Amino acid sequence: MGFSLRYEPRFSGFYFGMSYAEGDTDYIGGTTSNPTYGSHLTTTNNRLVDYTAGYQFTSVIDRDNKVPFRLGIGYRGWLRQLGSTPTVYGYDELYEWGYYNVGIGWHTTLSPTFSVGLDADYRKAFNAEMYENWHGYTYRLKNVYGYKIGIPLEMVLNTSWSAFFLYNYEYWNIGASDNVGGYYEPDSETKNQTLSVGLKYRF
Numbered sequence: 001m002g003f004s005l006r007y008e009p010r011f012s013g014f015y016f017g018m019s020y021a022e023g024d025t026d027y028i029g030g031t032t033s034n035p036t037y038g039s040h041l042t043t044t045n046n047r048l049v050d051y052t053a054g055y056q057f058t059s060v061i062d063r064d065n066k067v068p069f070r071l072g073i074g075y076r077g078w079l080r081q082l083g084s085t086p087t088v089y090g091y092d093e094l095y096e097w098g099y100y101n102v103g104i105g106w107h108t109t110l111s112p113t114f115s116v117g118l119d120a121d122y123r124k125a126f127n128a129e130m131y132e133n134w135h136g137y138t139y140r141l142k143n144v145y146g147y148k149i150g151i152p153l154e155m156v157l158n159t160s161w162s163a164f165f166l167y168n169y170e171y172w173n174i175g176a177s178d179n180v181g182g183y184y185e186p187d188s189e190t191k192n193q194t195l196s197v198g199l200k201y202r203f
Contacts, residue, residue, distance in 0.1 A: 004196065011058040022047045031088055040088060045081040050074060052101060070103035097128035097144055119150040130185050139177035139185040146172035166196040
């Protein structure tokens, strides 16, 4: 559950956006004393923030079709709070990095009321780190990259307001870190799907 805000041009210009989401997920793994997968079960509280800004140029194909191109920069933070059990203490992990963003889309007007689109963005991270408060170590993550696919559906309400529905799929590949104090963060992947409902105002 969360919220997002975004400012973007109708055709070409600068864009800005931010989003926040949180929720619980099930954790299935192991511990140092018993590394067997599935031997340790608990709940993880997740909080994600994302900020992005850049420039968008839109190529108008015809009256009903346009292709936006995006070039920008962003920040992503992901706090994972692993819950405690009667035998194992919980701890926090904070993943964060900046990223470069390159994107393209295709938006089609189906009728005077409805439009649909497809957006795809490739993201390459920089200064990627993971901090954990169990030992107090910070791990430098390598070769972090990902992509985001968005499918927006918009319904015009009047000359100023529209309602929209947006499905997003986001993927990140996180490479292993260097060894720190005898520990390291192994390779991992994260995959998130979100469905948003909101309002758009034109001015």
